[in-house]
Amino acid sequence: MTYDEGPLAGRVAVVTGVSRRAGIGFAVARELLACGARVAVQSWTPHDAGQPWGSDPAGIDGVLDALGGTGDRLLHIEADFADPAAPAYVMERAASRFGHVDVLVANHARSSKQSLEEVTAAELDLAWAVNARASVLLTQAFAARHDDRRPGGRVVLFTSGQHLGPMPDELPYAISKGAIHQMTLSLADALADRGITVNCVNPGPVDTGWAGPELARQVGTALPAGRWGRPEEAARLVRWLATDEAAWITGQVINSEGGFRRWSK
Template sequence: MPQLPHPTAEALRRDPLPLRGRTALVTGASRRGGIGHAVARRLAAYGASLYLHHHVPHDAAMPWGVDRPEDVVAAVREALGDPDARVIDGPGDLSDPAVPAELISRAADALGGRIDILVANHALSGSDGILDAIDADMLDAHWAVDTRSVILLIQAYARLRAALPPRTHGGRVVMMTSGQDIASGMPGEIAYALQKGALASITRSLSSTLAEHAVTVNTINPGPVDTDYMTGDDYAAIAAMFPAGRWGMPDDPARLIAWLATDEAEWVTGQVIDSEGGFRR
């Protein structure tokens, strides 16, 4: 059916539940203060059913601590826009190369056999340093979690989408990067910056690969986001670097990611998008 040069007036009226009937896997959705949780709430509010991935041992070892998975799920369920949508959760250590495909399979089974939206939000915190401090173990740890697992997740997702009828509508992949290629970069986090840079670099290639399955692929740089990891004078100094005088909040990138998941964004793919509120490095 040929596309009309302009949408009808009816089509211009925004659906309050643009993701009704669609399904999403959000990784790293383990803390109510995190970006993954904010993304999940936005997708839920738009009508999607969700599978929330968590890896409790990682957060338990971090200064910010861990939330109970059931509390995270309850907070996402609060936001559900469609009473028929579901929120399911499950664990996964994505440093294990077998887990990404297992997670995709488990999430698809739980969501009725299909995943429309994949948001690869997880990352390894810590185990990093300046060039003089890093070692092979640090590099390998970040490679395994921050990059290898994301590519293996997308590989398994693509195979799942390939089994659907040709050009099934609504396929979306969103990855996360960290602005490591802007201004002075991230000289204090060499291993993390390296692996996040790899995701930014592969975005265009993945978008070309998945285009035949009607899947868009985009990567978001959210800039500094207040996920409870900094306080005091350092926190205030970062806030002063934003024109708005505040840090980014988890819902700031979540709004963009949720929009990318809708039909309104179907013409946006292969992009690395900076969503930093005018942050001045």
């Protein structure tokens, strides 16, 4: 199968949160490219640099090279979603380069490890801005630019299972990602008459290199397969939602957790 023959041939996707080869965003971008789409990827590398797992060892250039390099089929956009103008900027850059945008995958996230005792107003505001507000504004900017005469209008959001189990040590993250779960049905209804579907993926525990050894062991024992999920497994679900095969699915939060038996303190 050539790129011109893939199920997403001729379509353009924006995938946010593509900054590490170990991440879900990278796997999604690679999957959509393999299916024939042209892809604009967004990253904000200072976020990873400030986290315990750090930036990709090869840098953003290594990430882009692993996707085939920027050019006719791949565009890279560096943007900080703490800026309320960034979502529209990302969509404008993608549409200007490729002429249109058919698929939005809002995979980005700000990680915030704060308990109830530690939580601050500043972190609550920042997590809300990056995780929830940006997802809404990206969807708004996508809808404003979408040509409804084209088939395959798709929005795929990401939550992290906050509706299924507690995350007491990551309150800003859990609250802001939980908002994405709640916005999915309303956004889907807002765009249904235009033939644009909106769905949300909860990928469950995915091994992207962020968990320490003890957490990795503990969560691994709660998964029937004895292992964490893999980025490519989440990416395959996103790919299906982006294709014509999923045209009848909208307003859904899909739990793809491999039978995760949740635990809490």
